[in-house]
Amino acid sequence: MRRTRLAPIAAAAATLLALSACGGGGGKSKGISPTDALDHPLTSSITLWHGYTDVEAKALQTLVDQWNSDHPSGKVNAVFDGGNDSALQKTTAAFVAGNYPDVAYEYGSSTNNLASQSKLVDLTSLVKNTPDFNWNDFFEGERLASTVNGKVVGIPALQDNLALVYNKKLFEQAGVATPTNDWTWQDFRDAARRLTDSAAKQYGWAYVNDGSEDTVWRYVAMLWQGGGQILSSDNKSPAFDSPAGLQALQLLHDMAVTDKSVYLDTGNGDYLNLFNSGKIAMLWTGPWDLSSINSDVDYGVTYLPAPTGGTHQTISGPDVYMLFNHSTAATNTAWQFIKWFTSPEVDLQFSIATGDLPLRQSVTTLPDYQKFLDKYPGDKVFVDNLNNVKNARPNIASYPQISSAIGQAVQAVLLGKADPKSALDSAKSQVEGILAGSG
Amino acid sequence: MTVAVAHRRPPRRVLPSGGRRARRADQLAGWAMASPAVFFIGLFGLVPLVWSFVLSFQHSNFQTSPTWAGLSNYRALTHDPVFWQSVRQTLLYTVLFVPITLIGSLLVAAALNRKIRGITVYRLAVFVPVVTSTVATGVIFGWLLDPNYGVVNSLLEKAGLPAQGFFTSTREALFCIVGMTVWGWLGFGTLIFLAGLQSVPKELLEAAAIDGCTRRRAFWSVQVPQLRPVSAFLVVWLTINALQLFDEVYVTTKGGPLHASTVVVYYLYQQAFQFFHAGYAAAIAYVLFVAILALTLGELWLTRRLDRDRAS
C-alpha cells in the first residue's frame, strides 16, 4: 500500500547545511587496510547481518552458537536484516544512521557500490598475508567477484553456477536421448524442439525474460562459450558485438521465435512451478532451485551445452561477506570469525547442512565430503561445473547500466521484436554511451 | 420535480462575529490548532524534501561524499529517452486510473449504502483488496493473466477470441497495471465515499423524501453534491498516488517488457538503487514533484472555481 511510506524552517536550514556536508558516508573512501594478521586475543563482540532464511539460517545459527561457546569474549550476534534483496539499501541506510554491522552478507553485484564506502575494511593485505588462509583456495570466480579495482572487498559467502537441469520423464516420454556433458547447442535446440508440444502447453526450455540481470547472465554464459567477452580488457569499450555475441542471440531467436520451444518467464519464478508440473523439460539454473524441485520429479543435471568450436563455460554469481570498521577490536573479531567460518572444515559443515556449494577447492578433498555428495546428489555436477567458470562479469560501477542495455536487447530478441543484429547494434551504441559518460 | 433543499451555498469560511478581537482569537486558535501537525509534518516531511532538492544538484552514489553537479542532472534528463517515455506512460496511466477509480468507487459506494442482508460481507469484500499485500496481488494477477496458462486467456480461447500477451505484451502491459491498481484502490475510494454518503445530514434526505423524490433522484441531486469536497479530495489524492505509481510495477513487470510499463518512480528507483545515480534520481523526483504540485494546485483551483460558479 501507499508509503508514508518553523522553528521547523530555521531548524531545516541548519540541518540542511549539516546534511549536505555529511552526504552519504563522509570523507574520502580510503578504507581501513589492516596490514597485520589481526590475530590478537578477542576482546569485542560483533554483529553480523545476513539475509538467510529457513535451512540456511538454522545452519548459520548452529555454527555461530558453536563459535560463541568457544569464544565467549568475541561473540557474534547474527541478525536477520530483512532479506538479501534489500541488504544493500539497508546497509547503506545503516551507514547514514550509524548502526551499521561489523559484517554484512551482500550480493556480488553490490560490491562495486560498497567498495567506495569509507567504513569498509580493505582485506587485500589480510587475505594475502594471513598464514593458512589460502586465498587461492577459493574458486577463481569467487575471488574475481570479491575484488574491485584490485582491492579485495569481501570474503566469499556463497557461490553457484548455471547448469542444465532436465526432467527425465519428459525425455523418456518423447523418446529423446537425455542430455550429456558433451552436448552441443544443436543437440540442445533439437531436443527442445522435440520436447515442445503446443497442444499440451509443454515447452522444451524456459528462459527468464524480465530484462534484469537474470535475463543477461544466461546470455553472458553463451557469449563466453563462444569465446566472446562483454567488454574490452580495459573495460572501456563494448566487446559483445562480436560473432560470439551474435551467434548467442541467434540461438535465442531460433529457439524462441522460430521453434517456439521456449517458455518466457516474466521473472516471477513460475518456471519452477511449471517444471514441477511437468510442463517444461529443461532449465538453465543453479543449485538453489534444486531444493524446490518436488520429490516426484526425477531430474538430472549436466553441463551447459557448447557451441560448435566453443566451450562448456558457465557463469557464477558469488555473494560475499563484507567487513565494516567500528574499532580495531571489533574488526579483529570479525576477521577471525570469518576466517573460521570460511575455513574448509566449517564450510563443509555448512554445505552439508544446506546443500550450498563448497566455497573452497580443498573442501572436495576432505574425508566427509562424500557425505555432502550423498545428501545432495544433484550438487555433484554443480561442483564439477565450477571448473567451467573461467570468466567473471566486469566489476565496475557502470555494470548495472550495461546489463540493462544488454537485457533490453535479449528481451527484444526473445519477444521477436528485433532481429539479433539490430538488437546487438543498439545495445552496443548504448553501452558506448554509458562507458563514455561514466568517466 | 425539484428538491428544494438540494441547492446549497458552497461551504465558506465562517466569519466570527465580534470584530477584531474575535478575528485575533481566530488567528491564535488557528495557529494553535494547526501547529502540532505543522511541526511534525514540517520536520519529517519538509526537511527531507529540501535535502533531496539539494541532492538533485549533486552526483552521489550514496556511499561517498556527493560532488557538486550544478544543473547537469536536469540537463541530462532532457536528453533521456527512457525518462520521457516514463513520463508519457505515467500520464497515460493517471488519465485512465483516476476517473475509472473515482466513478467506480462512487457507484460501488452507492450500491453498498443500503441495508440489504449481508451488506457487511460485501463491504468487507470491497475492502479486502486494500488489505491484500501487493506481493500477493502481483502473484495472482500474474497467474490470471499468464499468456499460456492463465484463466483469462483460456476463457478467451473458449469464446473464440485470440489469446493476449497481457503483462508480456508491450502494448497491453500498462493497461493490465491500470486494471490491477483500480482493483486495488476501489475499496479505498468506496470507503471514503461511503463515509461521505453516511455523513449526509438526515434532514436533507427527509426533506427530499417529503418532496416526493425518488431514491435515485435523491442520490444524484442531494447526496452527490454533498460529496463534492470529498470527491475533490479523492481526485487529488488519487492523482498524487497515480503519478507516484511504483509497487505494482515492481511486483509484476519491473517496468517491462522493453520499458513499456516503466513509470517515473520506477525509473527513479532504478537510477537510485540499481545504477547508484542518487543525484539523478533526486532530479527526476523533483521534476515529478513540480508536475504533481502543478496538477494539484490546478485541481484545487478548479474545484474552488466550480464552487464559486455554483454559488452564483
Place this chain on the structure above:
Amino acid sequence: MTTHIETTPQHVQPGVDDVPAFRRSRRRRPSAWHLVLAPLGLVLIVPLLWMATTSISTLAETRRFPPGLPHSVQWVNFLTAWRQSPFGTWLLNSTIVSVSCVVGNLVLCSLAGYAFARVRFTGARVVFIVLLATLMVPFQVVMIPTLLIIKDLHLVNSLPALIAPNLVTPFGVYLLRQFFLSLPPELEEAAIIDGAGRLRILTRVLLPLMGPPLTTLTVLTFLNVWNDFLWPLIVTSSPHTMTVQVGLATFQSAHFTNWPVLMAGTLMSQVPVLLLFVAGQRYFVSSIASTGIK
C-alpha cells in the same frame, strides 16, 4: 416508482427505520442488488482466497502451476509462522506503533483539519499547500534524509522512530479538512453567537458528527502504518524492534519463498486490520441514508 428495488415501507417513518433489518426480514424479498454485488465481491476477494488456500497447502503443492486446491489442510503452517520467529513480538510492535499513530492522527488531524477548513489565520492556505507538497516526493527519495533526522534525535532502532514520522500525516489533515468543509457552517454559527471558542466548537459541535470520516481515518491510518515495509526495514536493526511486515520477509529469500508459511503469516498479520474494518463499518450504519424513498 417502478424501478425501485428495495421492499422497505412505502414511506419514510422516523423511528420505524431504525429497526434492524432482520426484524423486517419476513417482509423482504432478497434484493436484486445481490446479482451485482456477489460477482463483484467474488472478483475482489480472489487473491485473498488464493492466500488462504496457499496457507493451508504443503510446500510441494504450492510449487505447481497452475495453482490448485490442497489435498489436506496444513494448519501447521500457521504454527510454523508463529513459532519460527518472534511473531508475537512483531505483532506487539506493530500494534503499539499503529495504535499510537491512529491516536496521534485522530487528535492532531482533527485539530489541524478543522483549523484549515474553518478558521481564518494568516498563511493558512500556503501552509496547507506546503503540507500537501510533502506528499509529492516518493518515499524512496526522502527515506535517507528522514533517517538522518531520526539519527540526530537518537531514535534509531526504536519504536518512537516508527511512530514519529507517521504521528500526523498530510493525508489525515486533508481528509478531515474536506469533511469539515462539508458540514454546514450554520452549525458553528449558533455556537459562535453563544460565545464558544474554536476548540469547544470542534469538540462539542462538530466532532460528534464526524463519526464516519473519523472511523475511516482510523482504519486507513492503521492500515498504512501496519503495512509499511520500507521505513521499518531501514530504521530497525534488531528482531525485537521489527514489525510484522519486516518479519514476514523472514519467509522469503532471494531464491526461495516459503509460500505456505508466508501466506499463513500474512493472513495472521491482516486479521487485526480486517477486524478493525468490520468493527468500524458497523459504526457506519446510518439508518436514514439507506431508507427507500418512493
